[in-house]
Amino acid sequence: MxxxxxxxxxxxxxxxxxxxxxxxxxxxxxxxxxxxxxxxxxxRPTKPHFILQDATVYAFNLTSPATLTTTLQVTLSTRNPNERIGIYYDRVDVYASYHNQQVTLPTLLPSTYQGHKEITVWSPFLYGDSVSVAPYLVDSLNQDQFTGTVLINIRVDGRIRWKVGTFISGKYHLNVNCPAYINFGKKNNGISMGSAVRYQLIMDCLVDV
Structure with missing residues (x-):
């Protein structure tokens, strides 16, 4: 060779x-x-369960013919229903909307880790100062306030990750919608706190991951 x-x-x-x-x-x-x-x-990770526990209304009124001023404090609780999976809440924003229009600035919640079966409670303030609204929303708000009940949606927009043992998944989009029916015309349904009124709600939220 x-x-x-x-x-x-x-x-x-x-x-x-x-x-x-x-x-x-x-x-x-x-x-x-x-x-x-x-x-x-x-x-099979199960999405977290959110509950809107209460809402304290400091301001929710038309400040001019087409602007809305809103000041709220809400209490949100979230429960991790999984027995073997933890949840990282990397970035979570909370804001209020009325008829699908955002009426407050987003409030950033602190990043946190939620262990198996754990419950986390947040109580953020939501602010919207003289937010411009469409004319049809002005008519709708006037009608709702006249009847005494206004539906405000508390929305959560965030990014979460799942933790299984030492494995941590990529980021998933978290979208939560919590309906809050506020009886402005019947303050006896709420707890007076000076110029504010606190409403006990205990409303289940729609969660999409």
Missing amino acids: SAKDCGHHDDDDRKAFHRRLWAALVSFIILILFLILLIWLIL
């Missing part, structure tokens, strides 16, 4: 070795991903 033949044979052996090494690496990665997927499917 010539030296040229030996060199060619060595090159073939190296290429075959590299192919086997690459195939083994790809197989290992696929196996790891399959195991993660299998564990994920077995555990």
Whole structure:
């Protein structure tokens, strides 16, 4: 066998070795991903359960023909229903809307980790100073206040991650909608707190992840 033949044979052996090494690496990665997927499917993470417990209304009134001033403090509780999965709340904003129009600035909640079956409670203030609203919303608000009940939606917009053992998932979008029926015309349904009125609500929220 010539030296040229030996060199060619060595090159073939190296290429075959590299192919086997690459195939083994790809197989290992696929196996790891399959195991993660299998564990994920077995555990089946359940989205958190949100409840709007109460709302304290300091201001919710038209400050000019087409602007709305809103000051609220709400109490939100969220429960992690999972027995083996933790939840990271990386960024969570809360704001109020009326007829799908945002009427307060978003309030950023502190980032937190929620363990198995744990409950977390937040009590943010929501502010909206002279927010411009569409004319049809002015008519709707006047009508609602005349009848005595106004529906305000407390919305949560955030990013969460799931934790299974040492594995932490990528970020998922959290969208929460909490309806709050406020009886402005019947203050006996609330607790007077000086110029503010606190309403006990205990409303389940719609949660989408």
